[in-house]
Amino acid sequence: MYIPRAPEPRKPTRPRDAERTRTAILDAAQTLFATRGFANTGVREVAELAGVNSSLVGRYFGSKEGLFRATLDRALYITPLLHGDRRRFGVDVVALFFDTRELPGPMAMMILSAADPEAHAASVELMQTKVIAPLARWLGPPDEEGRAARLNILWGGFLTSWKLLPIQPLAKARIASTRRWLEATTQAIVDEGSA
Structure with a gap:
C-alpha cells in the first residue's frame, strides 16, 4: 500500500x-x-x-x-545645503567635510574609478547634474557656472589633498587654520554675487 x-x-x-x-x-x-x-x-x-x-x-x-x-547618485547630494543660511554657507559646507563620520565620500569613489570609461562618464555626468548645476542655480548671477566650478575645484582639491593623497601641511597640527581658510574662501566665492 x-x-x-x-x-x-x-x-x-x-x-x-x-x-x-x-x-x-x-x-x-x-x-x-x-x-x-x-x-x-x-x-x-x-x-x-x-x-x-x-x-x-x-x-x-x-x-x-x-x-x-x-x-x-545618492552620495552626491548638495540640495539640503542650498536651503540653509546663505551667510553661513562656507561654515556649513566645510563642517560636512570635517564633522561627518559617515561613509567614505563620493570624491574617493570618482577618483579611484576614473580609469574605467563607464564609471568616469557617470562621475562627470552626475557631478554636473547633482552638484554644479544646482549650485550654479542657487548662486545666481554673475558667472554662476564659473563660481560653481571654482567651488568644486576648491573642495575637490582640498579633499584630495587631505584624504586621498594626504600632504603634510594638512596634518592635524595645521588643520584648524586650513579649515578657517576653506570656510572663508568658500564664502567669498558665494558672496561674489552679492558685491
Whole structure:
C-alpha cells in the first residue's frame, strides 16, 4: 500500500524589506568603491559586505555600472545645503567635510574609478547634474557656472589633498587654520554675487 508523504512544513520566511536591502547594498558599494575603486570592486564583494545574495544586486541595480551610478547618485547630494543660511554657507559646507563620520565620500569613489570609461562618464555626468548645476542655480548671477566650478575645484582639491593623497601641511597640527581658510574662501566665492 502506498502512503503519500506529508509535505515538508514550510519554513517561515522573513518578509523582505526592499528599502533596507537596497540601502545596505548602496552603503556597502560606497565603502568598497571609495576604498578600492570601480575595477577592484566586485558585485559578490558588495553583496557579502551588505549581507545579501549577489543576485539581489542585479535585481536592484542591473549591473555593476548601474550600482556605481546609483551609489554615486545618492552620495552626491548638495540640495539640503542650498536651503540653509546663505551667510553661513562656507561654515556649513566645510563642517560636512570635517564633522561627518559617515561613509567614505563620493570624491574617493570618482577618483579611484576614473580609469574605467563607464564609471568616469557617470562621475562627470552626475557631478554636473547633482552638484554644479544646482549650485550654479542657487548662486545666481554673475558667472554662476564659473563660481560653481571654482567651488568644486576648491573642495575637490582640498579633499584630495587631505584624504586621498594626504600632504603634510594638512596634518592635524595645521588643520584648524586650513579649515578657517576653506570656510572663508568658500564664502567669498558665494558672496561674489552679492558685491
